[in-house]
Amino acid sequence: MIHVIGIGLDGASGLSESVLNLIAGATVLVGSDRHLSYFPEHSASRLVLGDLTETIIEIRQQLIRWEIENKQSLDNYIVILVSGDPLFFGLGRLLVAEFPPEKLTFHPHVSSIQLAFNRIKIPWQDAEILSAHGRSMETLIQALQQGIEKIAILTDNIHNPQAIAQLINSLDLPSYYQFWVCENLGGNDERVQLWDIESLKNQEFSSLNIVILLRQSRSGIEPLDLSKIPTFGIQDQLFLSYSDRPGLMTKREVRTLVLGELALQPKQTIWDIGAGTGSVSIEIARLFPDSTVYSIEKTAAGTTLIEQNRQRFQVNNVVSIHGEAPDILHHLRSPHRIFIGGSGKNLSEILGICSIRLSPGGVIVLALATLEHLNTALNWLEQRKRIEHSWTYRILNVQLSRSVPIANLTRFSPLNPVTLLTISHHSLFA
Template identity: 60%
Template structure:
């Protein structure tokens, strides 16, 4: 399971009476992976009845029969279907596997659970300017664009490859109100219009400078949401917030620890697999300063 979650390029699985090809497919479907895999069954290798089959219709695997001696080979696909049934997508919480991802880092994106919570905390309204700093695959930008078609979203990434991937995902989801921006924050932010909402998913080691620029540029009553994966970045954020204190008092913070796990099949049984922790920090700008709220939970 770990190899699948890490997006390994090639995986060989020795099967038995419990861990059958059908059970492996069931696991593949339950994990909701961002990568797709070609599925091969190799039977009686080296024998007179040797057979190698590629399975393309997973719905038939429940009734599939295979020789007792078989090996399943999974080969990660470099392609993803060009077609996407947009009408079948939910209004909120697009499945991770619907997005194009980095071929060498297939799981690197803001996960569905994080997006759902972060979008709610952004308190989005129509006709807003939104910055998505460290946009990655553009998953947050695209969710915002679909929810608020009258808003303008600027998806900032420091590499040209990431900018190209964001544009590919925008084309895939047919959104035209996301503008991919190639450049490093905070420097590249100077050329953008002042935002009403800011999501920070990556900082490139310049979190202090990014927060200070966001403080200066964010409109009154605006919101910032940070998704932080490390204690060091959380400490940096809280230290920065405390530096904004007025009248000698630290800004109030609210912390909420949420324990989250996804169900995964184990042969004919089911267990829960905990997700790694992420910290969401919500900051609201008022005419006289900032108020900060912190929610923590295992979302990635």
């Protein structure tokens, strides 16, 4: 009774003969003004898609009239014209919810997302496909923060390419994205172009556009212009990061708190255990050039990143150590301060070695992302305090949000909560 037919910007010429025959025989033709204009000579009753609720009511009333008049037959049916694939962020989802499946038949066209990826010649089976059309940008924020490699975004007049570019700039992402805008796909005025994000502000785009974001790896380890980088609180995006997990680093706001909890002083030896990209090590090294920071990382990829970031920020007092704690710790100079950003399953053993090797009056700071690791650390502390009563600790639970622009408004986007556990074995906090 209802045929839902996808159509592109090429209009009737892009449809198969069988689909055109279905449209030609329709009793009622439903669609937007643009879709209906492709069939100006059609003799069927026309229903312009406007308010979706009203349109559904009118379609349902038409089906009821046919039932009452006993005109339910193959000769009486409704054709609804929609863009692309009806069941891909389209009207199909609403129709399936409103009508029995046996009354619906779908005839999809090539979707705009499919066209977009084919135009830029990129495989898209692994892409994250999001709709900002009349929706929140929260899912896009999460995808960007996670460093998803390929993101396709269906836009609207508010969440347009300019708004998406502004959002990306505000997030201080560790990843760089190619920014493609694909307009009027399949039409005579189609335009597919790669843009520099900074140049999008004053550009005008067709209302029919899709944004494709492709994550890029930063190439080279060329030194940065240090005159433009703050002494304290380096932006996340300046660090080279893991290609497959670009968001895996201690975030800028948390780094500043960690450095405060460490209570650093000049001419110290610091261990950074589970250093990842080396972001904490480099912050310390720049603040205290006469200190030595041992940046300990068990993965070869991480060790390479630490060395690349060390060269990038032109610091010579970071020593990159490829090894797994606690075994590697026996070979290092005794530290005045220890930061544990990653421990795997060896947290208790690592804390045991750290407590033995830590210099008198030293401080250990842990950044913990799970309750289980916090519980492990606290259990270790309770056992340790039974032997040495001088051990003290404090806990700081960090739940931060960054402001992000959403069209003409501003909202907060939360970072993952982190618990900072600061341990000392003298009365530093009394």
